[in-house]
Amino acid sequence: MKIISIIFDDYLANWITGCAQKNKITVSKFIRDLLYEKMQQGPVEFNYNNIKRSNKYSQINRSEMGYIIFTAKLLEKFILANEEQGQILRNLAFEETENLLNQMNFNNKKQRICISIENILFTWLSSEATRLQLKVIPLIRWLIENSFMQNNLTTNVQSLSDPQKIAMKHQITSCKLLEKLVNQTVDDASKVIDEAWLKTDNMLLKLFTEQAV
Numbered sequence: 001m002k003i004i005s006i007i008f009d010d011y012l013a014n015w016i017t018g019c020a021q022k023n024k025i026t027v028s029k030f031i032r033d034l035l036y037e038k039m040q041q042g043p044v045e046f047n048y049n050n051i052k053r054s055n056k057y058s059q060i061n062r063s064e065m066g067y068i069i070f071t072a073k074l075l076e077k078f079i080l081a082n083e084e085q086g087q088i089l090r091n092l093a094f095e096e097t098e099n100l101l102n103q104m105n106f107n108n109k110k111q112r113i114c115i116s117i118e119n120i121l122f123t124w125l126s127s128e129a130t131r132l133q134l135k136v137i138p139l140i141r142w143l144i145e146n147s148f149m150q151n152n153l154t155t156n157v158q159s160l161s162d163p164q165k166i167a168m169k170h171q172i173t174s175c176k177l178l179e180k181l182v183n184q185t186v187d188d189a190s191k192v193i194d195e196a197w198l199k200t201d202n203m204l205l206k207l208f209t210e211q212a213v
Contacts (some may be wrong), residue, residue: 013111028115074196
């Protein structure tokens with residue numbers, strides 16, 4: 001057996017551990033099963049269409065993120081404009097948010113996972129890596145991500161789950177209520193709202209450009 005340590009992006013590590021828990025198996029076994037499945041399919045072929053598919057997959061996340069960021073930016077500007085201690089309140093809220101994210105490990109963009117691989121599987125991976133002019137670990141990471149994309153595409157990830165629908169409904173309601181409040185209580189409200197949307201669009205552009213790289 002070979003022991004390998006691999007760093008995965010958060011979304012991929014969470015998918016791996018979630019699937020392993022769902023199937024009541026170890027993370028190593030879940031990954032080995034995926035790799036054996038790939039081995040049985042024959043020589044590895046890179047499918048660059050997956051890049052386009054992953055961009056399509058991110059559109060729902062972009063929509064959800066847009067409402068969340070806009071609400072936060074608009075509320076931030078509202079507090080700064082209408083409260084004497086607005087800057088202090090904004091800084092406290094930001095600090096508390098950072099602390100909570102750290103406690104929940106949401107600030108970690110990558111996770112390290114250790115897996116054990118049988119010699120026969122490792123030999124195949126090494127052979128394919130050599131043929132593709134890759135190292136073994138990047139090849140494993142790509143194969144796992146490829147399985148992630150295939151799994152999500154076949155289970156129709158374009159549709160939201162019931163909890164997501166509920167969350168989105170309340171998020172949009174909060175967003176619209178805040179927008180109405182700003183319109184009624186802030187001088188030059190349209191300028192404040194436009195600035196919040198501009199910051200939202202800039203942040204979304206940065207976030208989803210980074211994802212596509």
